[in-house]
Amino acid sequence: MEQTHVPHVLFLPFPAQGHIKPMLNLAELLSHEGFQVTFVNSDHNHDRLLHNIDISSFYNRFPKFQFRSIPDGLTPDHPRFGLYVIDLLCSTRAVSKPAFRELLISLKEEKGPFQLPTCIIADGIMCFAIDVAEEFEIPTITFRTFSAHCLWTYFHLSKLIEEGEVPFPDENLEKPISCIPGLENVLRRRDLPGICRFEKADDPVLQFFVKETSAFTRASGLILNTFNEIEAPMITRLGSFFNKIYPIGPLHALKSRINDNSSSSTSSNGNLWKEDKKCLKWLDSQPSKSVLYVSFGSVIKLTREQILEFWHGLINCGNSFLWVLRSDLIVGDASFGHLLMKLERDTKERGLIVSWAPQEHVLLHPAIGGFFTHSGWNSTLESIVAGVPMICWPKTGDQQVNSRCVSDVWNIGFDMKDICDRSMVEKLVRELMDNRRDQFMASSDKLSRLACDSIKEGGSSCINLEKLIQDIKSMSS
Template sequence: MTINGVDGDPKPHFVLVPFLAQGHIIPMTDFGILLASRGATVSLITTPVNAARIRTTIDRAAAASLPIRFVELRFPCAEVGLPEGVENIDVLTTQKQTEYGKNFFQASFLLQRPLEHYIEQQSPRPSCIIADLTQPWTRHVARNLRLPRLTFVGLSTFTLLSDHNIWRFNVLDDVKDDKEPFEIPGLVQRILVTKAEAPGFFAGWDELAEEIRQAEFEADGIVANTFEAMEAVYIAGYAEAMQKQVWSVGPFLLGCTPAISDKAARGNRAVVDVPQCLSWLDSKEDISVVYASFGTQTHMKLAQLMEIGSGLEAAGHPFVLVIKDGERSRDVEEWAVALEEKVGPSKALLIRGWAPQAMLMSHPAVGAFITHCGWNSTLESITAGVPMITWPHNGDQFLNERLTVEVLEIGVSLGVKVPMSWDDLHEQGPVVPRDAIEEAVRSLLDEGHEEGKKMRVRVRKLREKAKEAMAEGGSSYLNMTHLIEQFAQNDKEREELNGD
């Protein structure tokens, strides 16, 4: 018995297990859509709350008769002491992440048995589990059911290799001061970071960090949302370090057709009137607008938002500023309304809640992006051909900044050196002053700034390379082909061995 793809050839069945945070669900959903569009059967594991967020994509995939199932498992909030409905870590404010973060991971681990039950009910059995790096419990599922498992990494391979080499060579053992710069070993460039900027993933959660690393080593291969023309040396370096094949099959955003993946609804429902947003951007000159957004898991205090607003106002260019739901309060709203009145509706567009970032970034009016350096946002900027103003907060973001600013040279840094951690963010004052924001915006958008023009040329060349990678015959397209074919062949050999 075989799974038949759109071309009639046997196709494998992939079970995708994202981590339940929007920055992880978005690329995994895109990846699932791409696999299904190539004829593979896909089961994407989610929960009711998270499925509701991507309902538009689910409905479009169904309308297109794609062989992808969105499997809603009950998330065990009550069993671990989580408030009911907390099925996505982004629902928690920064302070609540400190309080409930470990509970959330415990709940994720409890999905093991429901996932095993789902897989056991499938006939024929799935070909492979592809699980997010931060879902290490899936190795037990794979072992129990004797299935291969690939690690899905929503990070740059530059960051992955850098983190691995820092760990492998025990670099941090000799670093006493959090602010002391050290060189990352094993890279082709000389890249300096501090312990505060690169403490390792899940620093302070040693047991979880060790389990994640062990699961990474036990995986049968790695799937990465990147492309060879941008990261070839790091893809190869990471593959050699892990002694595994790394399938670079991105950037996923460029492979999803508008008929299935609506940029305006990517990841969640936008809170703004999309035609109105586009009309506002249409009224602006090309390369004149700065877009400022800081991902789903970072939260700014009012004092820092005020500095950002003042810096954008002083720079003199039209701007879009996203204020997340977790940042909203009566005081923030009073400030936002006052800023809009002061600057005027033609110069300021403030979005309160989920913004259609991929759609906004792709508009020709957007000429600069102030970003927290999450990998999804970085790729969205590259695929839109927009240079970045970098403001990392925590996690992998400082290493992503090094790739953007020092390796690819498509961004200007705001000079942030202090992580904005879950524990102390609510106590910190402004990290970046308005003058720094004004200067950075001017360096990319003002006339006469040659370095800004050079960055724009470089990022647009990368955009074209990304398009080539995802087009038929490109490196990422062919890597996806090889991935599907390998597991189709594995299925065939298994069937022959079992006499099916």
């Protein structure tokens, strides 16, 4: 009779907070099930992540868990996103791939508890992991950390280029996209992923994603941080590329089930930024549904002019607001500190500005009535779970698709893409928080119930997680 060993799962996220967070949530869930887990960050993010964790308490709770790191090929002070994202994409292929191979060799030779993994769960844009895993005869499962709608769109990038839809002129952004089955009446040019806005079809960033999307279909399965109740048609269509699909989201809510009796220090929220929790006490003093939460995520950069347009719109709308302004929000602007001090001073009567917030807790706070967001997928899911309607201002990546779904598929908010104007901010905040509040709250409450039901015992995501667990266990036999 074959002996079953404890599965050892190695996670390899793309080195960005929006990718690390959902993969770390899943890693903790599998560790809670008794699996051995190795979580591999870039050196750059490894130190930032561990700085925000009580690591001894974390390891006491998850004794079969270890954090490891490999280089991303860039110096610590090298920009990693925006105009420089191609540097990160190329360096992970050139530098991280051989480093990852060396890590697997070291695990194979170690005499400790963490030996060669049973299975590798790799980010969908870290497909070099599949190449390396095949050398070691280790099965891989790919994890795409955005929506099924967006992934289905990515699978049609080549078709969009062939049809002449990409690249496109900025003056014709309203043209409907008709060559993506199932989304013919949903997407316009302006709703396509941010990578479609490059000027040339052979742009290296666009071509990188075309090739990676094709490559990760070699994995034995696909994990998605979503749930059937809101994306079933797109999940079904993705079945044409994968025999096994595991929609197991919202992962942050699924993970919260194992954290009910644990202090926050024994878990990780995947943050690379230190949270300023004073805002929760401030929210306690605010009336129910009266505060607009404003955050544009961990990567997006703004200009001084954009910040001022948003600020004037928020002040003019008359609602209280909590605004996250990261210290690196404007690159290379030495005067940002002075601007921030001025905004904080002039905001005191109306709201609060913090450098980073405990977002999941903020969105669940009864004082929050709306979310002004960049439409990253983690933020979108967290808002859906909390039942908070959104104003979406996407800028890159999957955010354009997500914001369109929020406004035109799920009807839980406004899509303000490609507009940065104080009068529009004021208008939409008034609509969201006052004039159409009941309408948006009703649709948001409905989606929130569906999300929460999906992670209950017997819910769709809970069942899919159990399928994933059993499939990984079968790999270790």
